[in-house]
Amino acid sequence: MDFTLKIWRQEHAKAKGGFKTYPLKDVSPEMSFLEMLDYLNMQLIEGGDVPVTFEHDCREGICGTCGLYINGRPHGPMRNTTTCELHMREFTDGETIVIEPWRASAFPVIKDLAVDRSSFERIMHAGGFISTNTGCAPEANSSPISKHISDKAFDAAACIGCGACVAACKNSSAMLFAAAKIAQYAMIPQGKVEGKERVDQMVQQMDAEGFGFCSNTYGCEFDCPKGISVDFIALMNREFFSAKVCSQKRQ
Amino acid sequence: MQKLDSKIPDGPLAEKWSRYKAGLRLVNAANKKKIEIIVVGSGLAGSSAASALGELGYKVKVFCFQDSPRRAHSVAAQGGINAAKNYKNDNDSIYRLFHDMMKGGDYRAREANVYRAAEVSNDVIDHFTALGVPFARDYGGSLDTRSFGGVQVSRTFYAKGQTGQQCLLGTYSSLNRQIAKGTVKMFPRRDMLDVVIVDGKARGIITRNLLTGEIERHSAHAVVLATGGYGTVFYLSTLGLGSNASAAWSAYKKGAVFANPSFIQIHPTSIPVLNDYQCKLTLMSESLRNDGRVWVPKEKGDKRHPTEIPEEERDYYLERRYPAFGNLVPRDVASRAAKERCDAGYGVGDTGLSVYLDFKDAIEAQGEKAIRDKYGNLFEMYEKITGINPYKQPMRIYPAGHYTMGGLWVDYNLMTTIPGLFAIGESNFSDHGANRLGASSLMQCCGDGYFILPNTISDYLADDIRTGKIPVESKAFDEAAHASADKVKRIMAVNGKQTASSFHKRLGKIMWDHCGMRRDADGLKKGLELLDELEKEFWADICIPGSENDYNQELEKALKVADFFEVGRLMCEDALQREESCGAHFREEHQTETGEAKRNDAEYAYVGAWEYQGADEKPKLHKEPLKFEFVEVKERSYK
Ligand SMILES: Cc1cc2nc3c(=O)[nH]c(=O)nc-3n(C[C@H](O)[C@H](O)[C@H](O)COP(=O)(O)OP(=O)(O)OC[C@H]3O[C@@H](n4cnc5c(N)ncnc54)[C@H](O)[C@@H]3O)c2cc1C
Ligand code: SF4
Ligand code: FES
Numbered sequence: 001m002d003f004t005l006k007i008w009r010q011e012h013a014k015a016k017g018g019f020k021t022y023p024l025k026d027v028s029p030e031m032s033f034l035e036m037l038d039y040l041n042m043q044l045i046e047g048g049d050v051p052v053t054f055e056h057d058c059r060e061g062i063c064g065t066c067g068l069y070i071n072g073r074p075h076g077p078m079r080n081t082t083t084c085e086l087h088m089r090e091f092t093d094g095e096t097i098v099i100e101p102w103r104a105s106a107f108p109v110i111k112d113l114a115v116d117r118s119s120f121e122r123i124m125h126a127g128g129f130i131s132t133n134t135g136c137a138p139e140a141n142s143s144p145i146s147k148h149i150s151d152k153a154f155d156a157a158a159c160i161g162c163g164a165c166v167a168a169c170k171n172s173s174a175m176l177f178a179a180a181k182i183a184q185y186a187m188i189p190q191g192k193v194e195g196k197e198r199v200d201q202m203v204q205q206m207d208a209e210g211f212g213f214c215s216n217t218y219g220c221e222f223d224c225p226k227g228i229s230v231d232f233i234a235l236m237n238r239e240f241f242s243a244k245v246c247s248q249k250r251q
Numbered sequence: 252m253q254k255l256d257s258k259i260p261d262g263p264l265a266e267k268w269s270r271y272k273a274g275l276r277l278v279n280a281a282n283k284k285k286i287e288i289i290v291v292g293s294g295l296a297g298s299s300a301a302s303a304l305g306e307l308g309y310k311v312k313v314f315c316f317q318d319s320p321r322r323a324h325s326v327a328a329q330g331g332i333n334a335a336k337n338y339k340n341d342n343d344s345i346y347r348l349f350h351d352m353m354k355g356g357d358y359r360a361r362e363a364n365v366y367r368a369a370e371v372s373n374d375v376i377d378h379f380t381a382l383g384v385p386f387a388r389d390y391g392g393s394l395d396t397r398s399f400g401g402v403q404v405s406r407t408f409y410a411k412g413q414t415g416q417q418c419l420l421g422t423y424s425s426l427n428r429q430i431a432k433g434t435v436k437m438f439p440r441r442d443m444l445d446v447v448i449v450d451g452k453a454r455g456i457i458t459r460n461l462l463t464g465e466i467e468r469h470s471a472h473a474v475v476l477a478t479g480g481y482g483t484v485f486y487l488s489t490l491g492l493g494s495n496a497s498a499a500w501s502a503y504k505k506g507a508v509f510a511n512p513s514f515i516q517i518h519p520t521s522i523p524v525l526n527d528y529q530c531k532l533t534l535m536s537e538s539l540r541n542d543g544r545v546w547v548p549k550e551k552g553d554k555r556h557p558t559e560i561p562e563e564e565r566d567y568y569l570e571r572r573y574p575a576f577g578n579l580v581p582r583d584v585a586s587r588a589a590k591e592r593c594d595a596g597y598g599v600g601d602t603g604l605s606v607y608l609d610f611k612d613a614i615e616a617q618g619e620k621a622i623r624d625k626y627g628n629l630f631e632m633y634e635k636i637t638g639i640n641p642y643k644q645p646m647r648i649y650p651a652g653h654y655t656m657g658g659l660w661v662d663y664n665l666m667t668t669i670p671g672l673f674a675i676g677e678s679n680f681s682d683h684g685a686n687r688l689g690a691s692s693l694m695q696c697c698g699d700g701y702f703i704l705p706n707t708i709s710d711y712l713a714d715d716i717r718t719g720k721i722p723v724e725s726k727a728f729d730e731a732a733h734a735s736a737d738k739v740k741r742i743m744a745v746n747g748k749q750t751a752s753s754f755h756k757r758l759g760k761i762m763w764d765h766c767g768m769r770r771d772a773d774g775l776k777k778g779l780e781l782l783d784e785l786e787k788e789f790w791a792d793i794c795i796p797g798s799e800n801d802y803n804q805e806l807e808k809a810l811k812v813a814d815f816f817e818v819g820r821l822m823c824e825d826a827l828q829r830e831e832s833c834g835a836h837f838r839e840e841h842q843t844e845t846g847e848a849k850r851n852d853a854e855y856a857y858v859g860a861w862e863y864q865g866a867d868e869k870p871k872l873h874k875e876p877l878k879f880e881f882v883e884v885k886e887r888s889y890k
Pocket of ligand 3: 055056057058059060061062063064065066067082083084085
């Protein structure tokens with residue numbers, strides 16, 4: 001297969017970026033999207049050019065490192081699929097493919113297609129945990145949790161922290177990402193104890209990082225490679241408002 | 252170096268750890284605040300250790316090469332994590348878990364270490380549950396388990412096919428809590444280039460900031476390596492592309508002894524190679540062998556579609572050869588059996604290098620929904636990669652490089668031969684002998700990090716309460732930092748024509764062909780020659796565009812490949828000296844009449860531990876004899 005690639009090139013965070021066009025021939029339909037970029041980079045290097053910087057590690061859709069904005073969609077055209085899982089057989093021969101980094105002020109570009117997602121880390125530091133010390137846990141089966149609830153907690157916990165939800169949202173909201181963690185803990189007894197503080201602190205941090213508000217357009221759910229449901233945002237909002245009411249009562 | 256001292260305590264097996272632990276020294280709370288510990292690696296081993304040490308009050312610095320600790324390759328573990336809970340009432344116990352691991356490892360592991368790993372396994376499950384890890388549950392709300400290869404009980408806890416992800420997010424959450432409290436400081440996007448030794452003790456590391464290229468110095472009172480495995484030496488493997496041997500290798504070159512480097516597990520069920528530009532193989536979890544049946548056609552070169560081959564014309568070769576364990580034989584056995592069938596001409600697919608893993612019978616018996624519940628995400632992953640729906644036709648699978656049993660030699664304290672340098676998780680050699688049983692790595696990583704290391708490292712640090720902060724301005728730091736900077740300059744200066752990946756691919760092929768699933772003396776010697784030649788070519792023709800003072804992914808790769816040549820050589824040397832077959836190490840010269848691995852306990856019941864002697868010298872082999880007091884050493888049979 002042959003393609004024309006239009007790729008965002010930007011030397012460093014402060015440099016002015018722009019699209020560059022690269023024709024690429026003899027791509028195998030069996031190649032993954034990132035293997036196609038490896039193939040391009042090999043040709044660039046051998047031709048004396050600087051290769052395109054893009055991030056990745058596991059190449060199997062679980063580490064959350066990869067993430068490219070492909071033809072106007074985070075992770076490209078396939079639903080429930082990360083960039084590294086996308087294969088060239090999903091494209092048509094001769095197509096022009098536009099490749100950009102995530103665009104959000106809370107995810108500044110580092111170089112070419114790589115962005116800085118440390119804002120996600122700081123949201124997690126603010127409350128993405130259950131406060132229990134090593135060694136003080138009760139026997140694992142001492143408090144049963146219904147299969148239904150624990151399966152739902154798993155669905156929320158499946159988030160890979162890729163940031164596609166932010167890239168998909170016109171307001172660059174991180175609600176789906178934060179809600180996934182908050183909901184996972186809010187549903188199970190272990191997590192309920194500090195639920196109110198958690199939601200309060202994580203939402204505050206999200207605002208401080210400059211992520212936008214949620215206007216319920218659900219682009220995030222549509223483009224999330226792990227199918228995280230927007231229902232968790234509703235659950236998070238309930239937690240948030242009840243936390244507010246409680247703190248007002250306390251005051 | 253003096254003799255290797257494993258420091259295995261005396262006493263009955265089941266009491267060794269508790270008695271030993273009771274005698275370990277402590278550091279009081281006020282002093283802990285003055286003591287710094289570096290942890291390199293944020294996988295299950297590193298992040299569990301760092302958070303437990305932070306909870307204790309130490310000042311911890313954690314390093315990883317990814318942009319976030321949550322992306323360490325532990326995240327990719329699929330199948331599960333073992334514990335001896337006996338929830339299924341199938342007569343499981345700590346002793347049985349220990350025994351299975353000893354046997355699975357083909358009696359090439361230390362009894363005391365293995366028993367301890369089994370002993371703390373239950374605490375790991377309790378702790379994860381308290382951290383909110385959503386393990387699978389049954390309808391009564393209790394935790395569910397499943398079976399894994401090489402055992403006859405059901406002791407594997409799981410979270411669909413994403414157990415590693417869920418466990419890692421658990422340890423990551425405890426890490427985040429400590430980061431918020433200020434006990435742990437995180438340094439992502441760093442490559443460790445060297446360990447710094449001051450007056451004979453590990454006192455720091457040199458890193459390269461991957462975004463700026465800056466060579467940085469970090470000091471501490473002790474250094475813990477939790478840098479994972481080096482299966483990427485084969486180029487194509489189930490590991491993440493950034494996985495490497497370099498951190499452990501820098502420690503080896505500073506005097507840490509490296510044990511059993513050739514013990515490397517080839518996993519039987521990975522998606523086969525589909526195109527020439529592939530740089531990664533995706534695992535299909537061992538758990539699939541609970542319900543999937545492995546077969547090839549009985550007729551050589553049968554090109555019919557698998558669904559058109561009738562039952563009586565299929566050879567379920569694992570069930571045929573190993574009736575007692577069937578499809579659930581250990582990995583080394585299953586991998587060799589697949590290779591045997593393919594080499595004999597029965598393999599399927601275009602290249603003939605794959606076998607079928609078929610769910611037809613399981614779907615008929617249990618229904619598609621039950622299978623979807625258990626393995627849904629794996630089936631989806633398979634379909635995304637291959638374009639084939641495994642509910643409708645069998646998967647095609649082939650063995651792939653996966654896990655390194657070998658690693659830095661450690662004593663019972665998990666300390667290497669360099670005082671103050673510890674190694675935990677996959678980066679050490681300690682618990683899996685010559686072959687690891689499924690679901691026991693996650694268990695070992697978390698046991699090491701949460702429950703073992705915090706005790707043993709405190710005993711070591713008890714001598715450091717008056718040491719004070721370790722300065723980074725010293726002769727030792729200067730030398731290490733300059734050596735690292737020189738290495739970077741040297742590799743940049745080559746200015747050749749070939750990419751790091753193209754060298755890595757050729758290097759991987761040499762290792763796969765000559766030091767892979769089956770080895771023999773001639774092949775290993777040939778492998779050594781080929782490695783030498785390719786390494787020379789590398790240092791004459793590697794091409795790294797861009798600058799070293801920048802985010803330069805080609806430079807990162809090249810630095811790792813440069814070390815893989817040396818690692819590869821040590822693997823070949825180790826495989827050559829071991830004139831026996833055991834576990835994953837299979838020497839053609841040493842097999843039984845039925846083609847099974849033939850051990851030589853009289854001469855080779857030892858850990859082969861290599862000491863670096865300088866760039867142009869042969870490394871020195873030390874032998875740590877393995878004593879078996881509590882298991883009866885038998886021929887491993889799964890028939
Ligand atoms: C696909 C797959 C599936 C698996 N499934 C299972 C399973 O179901 N059950 C099971 O028990 N085991 C399984 N395993 C094995 C298990 O996942 C690993 O052995 C284990 O997770 C290793 O954990 P770790 O903490 O030692 O290392 P890793 O998780 O690999 O972490 C290594 C860390 O070290 C850092 N690092 C490495 N090198 C450097 C360097 N030079 N400088 C700085 N930082 C560095 C990395 O950034 C990372 O943070 C699987 C393995 C694979 C590959
Ligand atoms: S919610 Fe989905 S899109 Fe957002 S970070 Fe998590 S996995 Fe990625
Ligand atoms: S590279 Fe890990 S999710 Fe894509």
